[in-house]
Amino acid sequence: MAVLKILQLTDLHILPHAGDTLLGVDTEYYFAQVLNAAFAQHGAFDLLLLTGDLGQDPAPDSYQRIARHLNRYATPCLCLPGNHDDWSLMQIELNVGKSSCRKHWVFPDWQIIGLNSQKPGCPGGYLTGEELDFLDRTLATCALPALLAVHHHCLASGSPWMDSMMIENGEELLRIAEKYPQVKAITCGHLHQEMEKRHRSIQIISAPASCFQFKPGATEFELDIRPPGYRVFELYSDGRLITACYRIDAEQPELRLDLNSY
Numbered sequence: 712m713a714v715l716k717i718l719q720l721t722d723l724h725i726l727p728h729a730g731d732t733l734l735g736v737d738t739e740y741y742f743a744q745v746l747n748a749a750f751a752q753h754g755a756f757d758l759l760l761l762t763g764d765l766g767q768d769p770a771p772d773s774y775q776r777i778a779r780h781l782n783r784y785a786t787p788c789l790c791l792p793g794n795h796d797d798w799s800l801m802q803i804e805l806n807v808g809k810s811s812c813r814k815h816w817v818f819p820d821w822q823i824i825g826l827n828s829q830k831p832g833c834p835g836g837y838l839t840g841e842e843l844d845f846l847d848r849t850l851a852t853c854a855l856p857a858l859l860a861v862h863h864h865c866l867a868s869g870s871p872w873m874d875s876m877m878i879e880n881g882e883e884l885l886r887i888a889e890k891y892p893q894v895k896a897i898t899c900g901h902l903h904q905e906m907e908k909r910h911r912s913i914q915i916i917s918a919p920a921s922c923f924q925f926k927p928g929a930t931e932f933e934l935d936i937r938p939p940g941y942r943v944f945e946l947y948s949d950g951r952l953i954t955a956c957y958r959i960d961a962e963q964p965e966l967r968l969d970l971n972s973y
């Protein structure tokens with residue numbers, strides 16, 4: 712049976728200058744490690760899904776360095792913005808080669824729909840009327856099984872400080888998604904940890920960050936010592952979706968807790 716293989720990477724937090732660190736972590740080094748580990752362990756992918764916070768205080772060079780890492784794998788890549796990103800800059804720097812900011816991808820048996828949940832000047836998320844209309848229209852005209860991707864989470868994760876920064880109008884997203892039985896899952900980033908929940912028949916999931924992790928269930932900002940990771944999807948032609956998260960087998964980043972720098 713045909714299978715579409717997708718690699719989700721999220722929350723790269725690539726800094727403006729190579730070698731810079733955030734919370735003690737060289738984010739670019741770990742992004743490269745995660746990419747390398749995923750391809751080494753799982754072979755080729757049909758699509759890379761980058762679900763936001765690609766850059767931290769982004770500059771053109773941050774995105775150009777991301778594009779250079781991605782180009783080594785010659786795999787189509789869908790890039791979505793997170794609260795730390797500059798979406799206009801992303802659309803210039805990451806619409807090159809195999810990287811793209813196009814939000815609707817149609818494969819023979821599945822469709823992937825990306826959403827922009829940025830709320831300018833705010834760490835939390837919001838879906839504008841335009842974004843919700845785009846989703847509704849796209850699902851109304853394409854009945855293929857659908858995987859939705861968006862940076863912020865739309866269901867509470869159980870971590871109060873993170874849940875104060877979820878999609879403000881997440882229930883509107885769910886209301887549209889549940890109208891269309893072809894929607895199988897909504898995946899996000901932002902949480903820097905794995906989440907697996909369900910809304911009716913829709914899987915609501917997240918991927919670990921490719922840099923530092925946040926502690927599940929923490930009431931306030933707290934780092935987790937777990938290593939960086941990624942999520943793999945296998946989308947089957949009969950509509951089945953199988954997904955799992957993996958962690959890299961690397962030296963732990965030496966975390967430095969600095970509340971002001973994140």
Ligand SMILES: [Fe+2]
Pocket residue numbers: 722724764793901903
């Ligand atoms: Fe992030």
